Amino acid sequence: MSYPITFFPSRSQEAVEATPGTSPIVGNRVELQLLTTLTCNLKCSYCSLGVGDMVGSQGEVSYTTDALDAFIKKHLSEHETYVTFYGGEPTLNLDFIKEIMARYPTFRFQLQTNGTLLDNLPDNVLANLSNILLSIDGGEAITDGFRGRGVYRQVVKNTRAVRDRMAGTFTARVTWSSEETSFEELDELADTFDYVYFQFVAGEGTYTPAAMEKKKAVITQLVDKFFSSDKLYPMIPIMGIVRNKVLPSRATELYHGKTQCRVSTHILNVMPDGKIFPCPDMMYVPEMLQGDVNANWLKPSPLQPHPDMPCDQCEAQPWCRGNCLKNLYLAYVKGDQKYRDNVVDPICDLVRFLGREIDRHDPLAWYAKAPLDVRKTLRDCEVYEYVEIMP
Ligand code: SF4
Ligand code: SF4
Known part of the structure; x- marks a missing residue:
């Protein structure tokens, strides 16, 4: 599916480029999501790069590190600045990863990977990763069904x-697709990953009434376990x-009131050819172009809240903050x-349901009684900076 888009607000590139001395990035942090390649060694059935025929379209990084x-x-x-190596499958371009790590020794680094080549990574790369996001779809049958x-x-x-070769954390990144994904499958992942x-x-076709009921039943179990665990349940x-x-x-605070996935404020997805987009799922949309490493320009993110989006009237807005702006924009x-x-509306329904399930357990009272280490991790967990937080 591709969208012929005239994006809002309708301003020329010159009008929205940064004035000298100011940055188009909102806030003091920025995530550089460097796509090391658009090729991949798997063929996942729902891959978002499949939209707009992005998969495989750019094999190698074509800008120089001097340009970067x-x-x-x-x-x-x-x-x-923190860097996420992204793809395609980023480990297929290991030389680029090593070069960036050597060039920017003070940056933080994260890897988003399908995990199949993880054991090939050298010790000095593993030791330098604050977090590895591993794509997985739930349990064995469901993951293998989507991924092979x-x-x-x-x-x-x-x-x-x-x-043992990693000082950082491992985070399972689950795209929750199947209505058969069970509480037990997600719970087991919490034992394997940090x-x-x-x-x-x-x-489309995922959120039938029966599938919604099954997902809600799993959400209820996950929330129950969160509030009944002795230690922090790391979902x-x-x-x-x-x-929140x-x-x-x-x-x-990190997003200046906008979406927590950072697309409106401080994430830059740099394609292998140096073109920059705010959302990795919309790199096929010309109007989403935000900058270019080779031409050395950057403007504020074009993916912003819009009056037609429904969040201001939504009970979840104080803690959801617009979840997936791509979805809201398209819808x-x-x-x-x-x-x-x-x-979009079924996902918002699930988000609101999740909030109500949490409220049933009185989160303020829970936090007041939680041990200090649990409070600290809940408050400051670094992984919040690397994922969208909202489901
Ligand atoms: S649940 Fe949907 S409508 Fe409500 S704040 Fe989140 S994204 Fe906006
Ligand atoms: S949550 Fe949505 S808008 Fe944000 S990065 Fe992901 S796909 Fe893009």
């Missing part, structure tokens, strides 16, 4: 094999929503009614 240096110096020199036979076991085996982040898939969306309810300023600004009915 000049871009960082001009636009990001006053920001704390044997992938689940390989990812779990590789994670265990490199754990954190579990789940996100509801943007797939990032539940942790993040509880944090208990400490509301945390829901806004409410572009007016794709089918996508709104089949994907």
Whole structure:
């Protein structure tokens, strides 16, 4: 599906480029999500790069590190910078990863990977990663169904094999697609990985009434376990929503009140050809172009809240803050009614349900009694900076 888009606000590139001395990045931190390649060694059935035929379209990085240096110096020199290596499958371009790590020794680094090649990474790369996000779809049968036979076991085996060589954390990144994904499957991931982040898939045909009921039943079990555990139950969306309810300023401070996935404020997705977009799922949309490493320009993110989006009237707004802006944009600004009915509104329904389930357990009272180490991790967990927080 591709969208012929005239994006809001309708301003020329010259009018929105930064004036000298100011940065188009909002806040003091910036995530440089460097796509090392658009090729991949798997063929996942729902891959978002499949939209707009992005997969495989750019094999190698074609800008130089000197060009990247000049871009960082001009636009990001006053920001704390952290890099996420992304793809395609980023480990297919290991030389680039090593070069960037050597060139920017003070940056933080994260890897988003399908995990199948993890055991090939050298010690000095592993030791320098603050977090590894591993894509997985739930349990073995569901993951292998989407990703290929044997992938689940390989990812779990590789994670265990490199754990001793990693000082950082492992986070399972679950695209929650199947209605058969069970509480037990997600719960088991919390034993294997340090954190579990789940996100509801943007797939039409997924949210039938029966599937919604099944997902809600699993959400209820996850929230029950969160509030009955002796230690912190490391489910990032539940942790993040509880944090936002208990400490509301945390829901806004890094994002200046906008979406917590950072697309409106401080994430730059740099394609292998140097073109920059705010959202990795919309790199096929010309109007989303935000900058260019080679031409050394950057403007504020074009993906912004819009009056036609429904969040201001939503009970979840104080802690959700607009969840997935791509979804809201396609449904409410572009007016794709089918996508709104089949994907966006059901996901918002699940988000509101999740908030109400958390409220049933009185999160303020829970936080007041929680041990200091639990409070600290809930409040400051670094993984919030690397994922969207909201499902
Ligand atoms: S649940 Fe949906 S409508 Fe409500 S704040 Fe979140 S994204 Fe906006
Ligand atoms: S959550 Fe944010 S980054 Fe992810 S697809 Fe939506 S808008 Fe893009």
